[in-house]
Amino acid sequence: MRPVNQMVPPGAGNSALFSMSLPGEPTSVAHARRSLRQWLAGHGVAGGVLDDVVLCADEAVTNAIEHGYRGDTTGEVRLSVELLGTAIVVTVLDHGHWRPAQDGLGVSHGWGLPMIKSLAETMAVTHTDGHTTLTARFRRPG
């Protein structure tokens, strides 16, 4: 669980990339929230947007772990957050197939994706080559 934080080199504007790999287990979500919150605050993101982006990332990672790796803690989830000029883009990638959780809908009971849709300006989920990628885009206050 090593965060790999990369600053885009000077000259690329005020953009930056946060990226971390997480094991597909329930303790990962708190770790992701803590690291991302610290990184966003360090890059001048504050207030409601910071809270909303962290909540979105939490839900996307929760979803990936619950539906991609139910009962399989060997899977890996990659969380990336990109700060662009006027946008913040959250991307969560897993290698699962989003099968329904074995005991129904898991601890979230299907609330996670509607929450992300409500928080973000746009949300998309794509399934390609055995990967599931969720992308959510937020407006970055100037």
Added chain:
Amino acid sequence: MRRFSTRVRTVDHAVVLRVAGDIDLLTGSQLRQALDRAHNAAHHKLIVDLTDVDFMGSAGVAALVAIHENDNPTPMIIVADHIGSPHRVLEITGLLNVLTMTTTVDKALLHGRN
């Protein structure tokens, strides 16, 4: 950062479940169990105090909705301030107008009294 914890007490015939810390994929099932136990023990009113919850995700929403929708008729009142994570989550899920909400335990105790 506060560790997830729950504490139950009885005040004026109401069962008050106080939750602290983060409600997420790891702790959601513990909340669900604590809510079930508290609701079963409450014959008059269940007050769920989320004032000390630092973060609430979908697991918290699911646990509260399960209590709201179960067959036990004992009413549930949620205590949450307007600026915290629980309030924001209940706002974006449209549940602020579905669940009974107050901002303090004292107000929750008075709720429904004439």
